[in-house]
Amino acid sequence: xNPIHTELAGGRWQTFSLAMQLANVGSEVxxxxxxxxxxxxxxxxxxxxxxxxxxDFTIADPKHRKRLRELCRLxxxxxxxxxxxxxxxxTPPLLENYFIYFAIxxxx
Numbered sequence: 001x002n003p004i005h006t007e008l009a010g011g012r013w014q015t016f017s018l019a020m021q022l023a024n025v026g027s028e029v030x031x032x033x034x035x036x037x038x039x040x041x042x043x044x045x046x047x048x049x050x051x052x053x054x055x056d057f058t059i060a061d062p063k064h065r066k067r068l069r070e071l072c073r074l075x076x077x078x079x080x081x082x083x084x085x086x087x088x089x090x091t092p093p094l095l096e097n098y099f100i101y102f103a104i105x106x107x108x
Contacts, residue, residue, distance in 0.1 A: 004053050013057040018067070019105035021058045025051050026099025029078060033092045036082070048082055074098075 005013070013021065028051035035044035052075065058064060059071045081090040 004050055005057075008054070008057060013054070014061050014063070017106065018058070018064060019102045021054065021061070022099060022102035023106040025054045025058065026096075026102055028054060029095055029099060032082065033095065037092075044082070048078075051078065 016024075028047050032044055032047035032051060035041075035047055055071070055075050055078070059068065059075065064071060077088050077090055078095075080086055080088050081095065
């Protein structure tokens with residue numbers, strides 16, 4: 001499958017800090033939440049494709065080996081909320097609150 005973010009797939013993503021990586025994932029998740037609220041299925045799918053690809057790049061980043069459990073669980077929670085039965089009882093505010101701290105850290 002061809003990556004959506006070709007430049008980032010080439011290794012540029014690994015130059016970003018974890019905070020920057022997850023802030024970018026969070027931006028896409030935020031866009032997906034807005035698309036879901038508007039019932040815009042096409043936009044929702046595009047946002048989720050981008051978010052999950054970026055999260056997969058983060059999971060594959062060797063410097064995050066010690067954080068694999070959290071990163072993989074995060075992927076599971078996102079997929080469960082948008083595609084599954086929401087067994088983790090996620091809500092838009094919970095997802096947004098998880099990512100906001102990474103956005104704040106990335107700006108500093």
